[in-house]
Amino acid sequence: MPIKVKNPIVEMDGDEMARVIWHMIKEKLITPFLDLDIRYFDLGIKRRDETDDRITVEAAEAIKETGIGVKCATITPNAARVKEYGLKQQWKSPNGTIRSILDGTVFRKPIIMKNIPPAVRFWKKPIVIGRHAYGDIYKCAEFVVEGPGTAELVFTPASGGEKKVVKVHDFSGKGVAMGMHNTESSIRSFAKACINYAIGEKIDLWFGAKDTISKQYHGFFRDVFGEEAEKAKEKFDSAGVKYRYLLIDDAVAQVVKSEGGMLWACMNYDGDVMSDMVATGFGSLGLMTSVLVSPDGKYEFEAAHGTVVRHYYEHLKGNPTSTNPVASIFAWTGALAKRGEIDNTLDVVRFARTLEEAVIAAVEGGVMTKDLMLIAEPKVSKFARTEEFIDAVAERLKQRPGK
Numbered sequence: 383m384p385i386k387v388k389n390p391i392v393e394m395d396g397d398e399m400a401r402v403i404w405h406m407i408k409e410k411l412i413t414p415f416l417d418l419d420i421r422y423f424d425l426g427i428k429r430r431d432e433t434d435d436r437i438t439v440e441a442a443e444a445i446k447e448t449g450i451g452v453k454c455a456t457i458t459p460n461a462a463r464v465k466e467y468g469l470k471q472q473w474k475s476p477n478g479t480i481r482s483i484l485d486g487t488v489f490r491k492p493i494i495m496k497n498i499p500p501a502v503r504f505w506k507k508p509i510v511i512g513r514h515a516y517g518d519i520y521k522c523a524e525f526v527v528e529g530p531g532t533a534e535l536v537f538t539p540a541s542g543g544e545k546k547v548v549k550v551h552d553f554s555g556k557g558v559a560m561g562m563h564n565t566e567s568s569i570r571s572f573a574k575a576c577i578n579y580a581i582g583e584k585i586d587l588w589f590g591a592k593d594t595i596s597k598q599y600h601g602f603f604r605d606v607f608g609e610e611a612e613k614a615k616e617k618f619d620s621a622g623v624k625y626r627y628l629l630i631d632d633a634v635a636q637v638v639k640s641e642g643g644m645l646w647a648c649m650n651y652d653g654d655v656m657s658d659m660v661a662t663g664f665g666s667l668g669l670m671t672s673v674l675v676s677p678d679g680k681y682e683f684e685a686a687h688g689t690v691v692r693h694y695y696e697h698l699k700g701n702p703t704s705t706n707p708v709a710s711i712f713a714w715t716g717a718l719a720k721r722g723e724i725d726n727t728l729d730v731v732r733f734a735r736t737l738e739e740a741v742i743a744a745v746e747g748g749v750m751t752k753d754l755m756l757i758a759e760p761k762v763s764k765f766a767r768t769e770e771f772i773d774a775v776a777e778r779l780k781q782r783p784g785k
Contacts (some may be wrong), residue, residue: 385733388725389738390419390683391717393443394476396454397426398689399697403707403768404454407699410776411737413713416730422449425476426443427457431469438476440780442483445682452717453480453684454710477674480682481515485568485574486674488513490657491684492664493671493712495745497758507643509660512579513653514572515674517564518683520650524560533559562599569603571677573610579675581614581621588626588646590633603649661686666753668706673716683716685709704752705768711741712777741780 397400412418412693430437446449457463458475481488487691490511527533533550550559573589580587591600602628611618611625618625628636631653632714637660648656661670670686686709694701715734722730745754750764755765766774 392451394453398694400455451682484676511657518650590630
């Protein structure tokens with residue numbers, strides 16, 4: 383008898399090989415065991431193009447309504463992708479759109495397996511990356527400078543006061559210029575989300591920026607984050623958690639030398655880069671969970687990796703692939719566990735954790751995709767194809783109590 387999931391989950395389909403394995407996961411590991419009310423949105427690139435990307439906004443609004451979403455990896459098209467798929471334009475990142483609508487912070491945490499040792503020998507505990515999910519380079523205005531001239535930043539007060547003009551650079555020839563922004567409300571939401579996560583998980587919180595160089599932009603982040611941390615001092619003390627501000631280069635050095643076990647809060651670009659570094663350091667982007675958390679408690683879970691385009695081209699030729707589905711499975715389990723926690727349906731939470739245990743048991747038992755086989759210790763003699771791995775997890779799931 384399938385386990386009843388009390389309230390809806392928003393499902394967002396994706397692109398390419400990620401979409402293929404997404405459907406396998408749902409067919410073999412989710413729907414046979416659960417009675418689910420799914421609010422389905424196809425965020426595949428063709429559907430986004432057909433709807434002028436309205437479907438992405440609709441999906442985000444549905445998450446606001448239901449509280450929980452789970453998302454497959456999607457294409458953010460560049461010029462080559464526009465040509466390949468015959469698109470109307472280079473549509474924005476769906477993740478960026480959803481983050482903006484939910485005003486969320488992205489937390490990425492590695493999935494640790496005993497036989498997948500970290501590349502950094504000191505690391506023993508997960509390093510969680512908290513990425514600010516708004517603004518900076520991801521919402522910049524930029525242009526190529528065609529010749530000599532002056533680039534300026536201009537702020538015009540809504541009150542009608544005097545304009546503020548800051549010279550960026552006097553160009554003597556060709557170049558490039560960019561303007562970035564952020565908002566105090568978004569930075570405060572980011573700080574509060576990181577503080578709540580750190581206190582809830584009882585792990586130290588680090589925040590790094592470059593205020594020695596960017597005294598106003600990065601300094602503003604430092605000050606707002608510090609103010610929110612000071613407000614939460616008693617909660618930090620009660621949880622036995624510490625807050626540290628570091629220069630971003632010092633943070634990188636100390637993270638590499640640490641044993642892990644902290645939440646590393648990063649500005650948008652830093653979080654984008656460092657989450658990939660941490661994922662690779664712990665084994666693979668295929669072993670990295672990702673959850674977007676809004677200030678009012680809405681959650682969107684996804685895999686941290688992309689659409690695995692190289693494998694998709696092989697799949698289209700009819701060739702078997704060995705694509706790692708672990709992070710996509712954990713996107714589903716994260717969403718289900720959180721749905722169960724919010725709904726107080728412990729059997730749903732238990733199922734999600736049992737599925738995670740089945741995945742880890744498969745890998746630690748020597749059943750793994752090629753990317754993991756290459757870094758496993760002890761070595762294994764062969765790797766599993768994508769569907770073989772999912773089937774192995776399904777068999778273990780059926781045999782475990784609590785399914």
